[in-house]
Amino acid sequence: MRDREVLRANRRALILVILGVVLSMVLLSMPLYSFNANVYTKKSPNTFVGDEKYQTVRAEVEAVADEYRAQGFEAEIDEDVLERVNSKGETTSLITFTVNERISKSPLSMLGIGFPSSRVLAALLCLMALALVLTLAGIIGTLDLTQRYLSRRTAMLRNAAAVALLLALLLVPVFVLMNNYTFSRQIGLYNADLLTDGKDALFAKMDRLLFDGRMADDIGKALGGLTMQHSGMLWLLLPAILVSLLSAAQLRYGSIQNSVLKAALYFFVVVVCVVTLYPYYVMTITAFRSNAETLDMYFLHLFPTKWIWSNLSDIIHRGVPRYLFNSLLVAGGATVLAMLCGIPAAYAMARMKFKGKKVFLGFVIMSQMFSPVVLLIGISQMMNTLHLNDSVLGLMLINAAFNQAFAIWLLRGTFVSISPEMEQAALIDGCGTVGALTKVLIPMAAPGIVTALIFVFINAWNEYTIATVLISTASNRPITVGITQFSSFNMIEWQYLFAASLLATIPVVILFMSIEKHLTSGLTSGGVKG
């Protein structure tokens, strides 16, 4: 019984793998790419059908077309007349003549031309062939039916087949996108003279692909208005290879569900990480671009053509280190203050019974209800009274105060979650309340305290509105206010803005990453107890 089942499964998988590969080959050899080369384009404004200018231009275009026809092209002439009546009642007209050549090509015909995608295609074909061979070899390994389990070598062969097919599958979109880039974008940029590097080489290859090299030096003109479309059938490659892959995977793992789930997990994680990192990629590359390149209207480059390190020295020259130092001072001071006030309060809330506890909690939560933006007038009045306007100390106090609520809430939760027995013991041993707190509870609550600390630090580091209003001396500005000099009134110097942003972000991110482990456990103790 078992023999026959194994044989049947093998046979079915093998047939499916072969089927997938054959289907892919068929698809690849179909003329899925259609090109429309405007071998010649002539735009003629203020020209009317039949008038003198029209005749001259038309004759010119005919001559060009004839030239092409002499070389054996179809060379159709298209004439696009755009007539409008302007405000004075006159008719205006723009006539566009194009000489067109329509060509269809199969993906396989791109092999050996030397495009980047040619190599991808070659790799894809090799992988599929390899998968076929490996599957066959893997099946040969199971023909010895006396063996109860797959031999290691067989398992490896089958693994390799699945991996090869998976890679082939991933190469399909790479191939399609690479072609899109080369045929539409890159050639468009070359034609508009926005890119120059490697133009001749690519155009020679295009000549070989489209015109069998007949255009030679005229190829530049011929590609002037090239448009490319690929048939949607190209994407059928994906299901075709998928069929092979699934059968190969089934052959290996028995169940395909696990492998699919695992793949989905990694896919999700990669997507989340890519989306999260994307703004940081933008920030980093823009920080090192030249002024002109930040406003790259034609989207030429994914990376700076030249890394302008002087952007960094420019912003350092414009006061950024001082601002960073102030921010460090404000955030550090606010954190220390918030902890000094918050820990005793949280301790009392967690361990003591007293009247007005709910009132205090309400008081604390209420202090979070107003955005600092709204309280500007009140805050600055308070600061005037205390003579703390325009001082780093004032910012420290404000930030500490605005973060009390979160600190107390989190610390209280942490303290509640820790059993009071240890402190009791310490008290009996003769420690004072303060001793019990500092020697016993605080070390035990360290993760929660670290979390609260970081939270306050981040909020203070990022505060912007109050600092703008309170600080009027340049040397007291924190970094968030300091970077506004690079984006005044929407006239933004993007490269400096992002270089400064980068400097402002890196320390905090490093800090956060280093305590990420504490973060979860700290929030655990704080969060679960509400």
Place this chain on the structure above:
Amino acid sequence: MKKTLALLLALTMVFALLCSSAAYADDEITLDVIICQYGPNTNDWLLGKGMNGTNFVEKFEAENPGIKLNLDVVSWNDVYTEVDTRIANNNAPDILNIDVFANYANEGLLLPVKDYCPDDLFDDFFPQFIAQSVIDDTVWAVPDLASARALFYNVDLLEKAGVEVPTTWAELEDASQAILDYYDGEVYPWGIDLTTDEGQAAFAYYTWGNGGGFVDADGNWAVNSAENVEGIKFALGLIEKGYTNPNPATQTRYDLQDMFAAGKLAMLIAPNQLPTYVADKGGNINMATAGIPANEGKTGSSVGVMDRVMAFKDDSAPDQAKRNEAIGKFLKFFYDPENYVGWVSMEGFLPAVNSAVEALVASDPSFEAWLDVLGTCQFYPAAKAEWDQVKQGVIAAEQAALTGADIQTELDNLQAALVK
């Protein structure tokens, strides 16, 4: 318990320390100055090393012993917030550089200019500029710089598409259509900015170009006149027909200037600094200027924009005369051609005093033509008390019209709120 007390004691001490930190007195007088940030060089020139290795504050304090400057350069985004908050707390700056002044003057917060400005300096200002800062026959502020706006166009783009520079609205539409057709939408024919930053400028361009404006002939608010409605409708029509940049409600003039510098925009109305700006951005555009197009049969007008310097009252100052004198010294120093030419040319503005003209024209002959334009400019009615409201009101009306509201109704509502 002891430690608790110690902790508390420490905290109380910190607070006590905080509360007693200020309050000192000596013969020095300190002037709080707020200056708006005009561009990338402002900060460096005033506070950094942008003034031949030194800066404005250092140089001033060296030349005027006994006067200290507490000078803050504030981004235009935040300056109203900062100034208003300080006023609410009776802590207004001594000297302020900003665009508006009418509210401050009407609420009795400003010192009249004659109280502190030396006569020789006062006579140096362009009289037509001073006239823009008068309420009830009193001058409340002095101009510190100006810019004149005109139509800039990309000569090459227009030439290729076979388009003449438009002078009327009808021609503008024709030219836009031709450019749109020729470049297949790759180039925006016309730049328009209806953003919260400068939507009032657009209002000026299209209403002044149609014989309308913010006020009528008698100087009363008339934002909903038929001319205005027609003018704004024309502007909206340009957007609707696709002749303009695609997102006029969020694309500021600087965005437009960037597009112009990259050759993606054929025409826009911009201040005289545009060539400098484009060169700074690495653009290499063959550009020229022309008058702002107006409606058929109407004469267009150049648009001038001017910012001002003003001094706030401070009743708590021990010696008013001494304070006024210090403010006068500040102005004297600021408008001294030696310093002022640097201030104006730093971001490519036009001067407000006669004594600077010669030196500026010597450094860049193109200034001369612009000064002539400036002479014929129309300015915003910033001396009227409701100007803030009008400025925001017309922007809101334009933006509402962009999202489908009726511009007539919007302007009627604004007018009704103004004459209430």
Place this chain on the structure above:
Amino acid sequence: MYSPLNRNKWEPYIWLLPSILLIAIFVIFPIIIVFKLSFSEISKAGVIGGFVGFQNYKDAVQLPAFKTVMLNTFWWVISVVGISTVLGFIIAMVFNQKFHGRKIARAILVFPWATSLVIQASVWNYIIKYEYGSLNSVLLNLGIIKQAINWRSSYQIEFIWECGVGIFVTVPFVAFCVLSGLQSIDNSLYEAATVDGAGFWSKLWRITLPMVRPSLTVSTVLNIIYVFNSFPIVYTMTKGAPANKTDTMITYLYMLSFYERKKGPATAMSVIGFLILCICAGIYMITVMRKEEEQ
């Protein structure tokens, strides 16, 4: 509650004193001033005048943009908090699995939380610029699109982008709160459920959700407050343009106060916002207190 330490009935208050002082001076006092201001006349330039009763409130409610802004604020809070909670939950569930590179992935997830909102909003503002934005650049150069796309072609879409950025910066906080909740779940609970034949969904509903609910409640309430009061994203990206169609309450009253110079109504509006939040937080506190008493 356990309380062995009350030797002196004044002692708890002494422990609370520094915190109370700090909050009272720097938060409560300005709040009182805002309340006072909301009943006072305030000039355009900011000079504070006499008592005017409820005039400011009447003016605020009658502002033409009032309804739009309130509705926007509602959608802003609901969508940002709602979607980030769901998304944060899903991400936490996935990131709680064992996989290669989990440490790195978690560290990356922290990034948006640790970046200033002003910076974050500026970066996104740059990313979605039509003419030179990075998103078009990347998609074009990868050959995914052939023509640059106008990512902000209408105010509705711009508002969606703003919500998107709001979600982007809020998700990490939710995710870490949920992750911490997930870590406190004893694995034996799942094992027992598996023995009983419970599937994925029933385990999710019967074990996971109840166990992480406290963390979720806390993060949700804090997020409601933070998101409601969030200012830099909208202000940096659109300033509420066009015509307050993308404003939330906080940005609107800022513009109202400092650009349109209607400071009285702006102050009144901030008090209205405060009251709305108070109601939400009141409900939250009552539930939390009740639960604690049950324990």
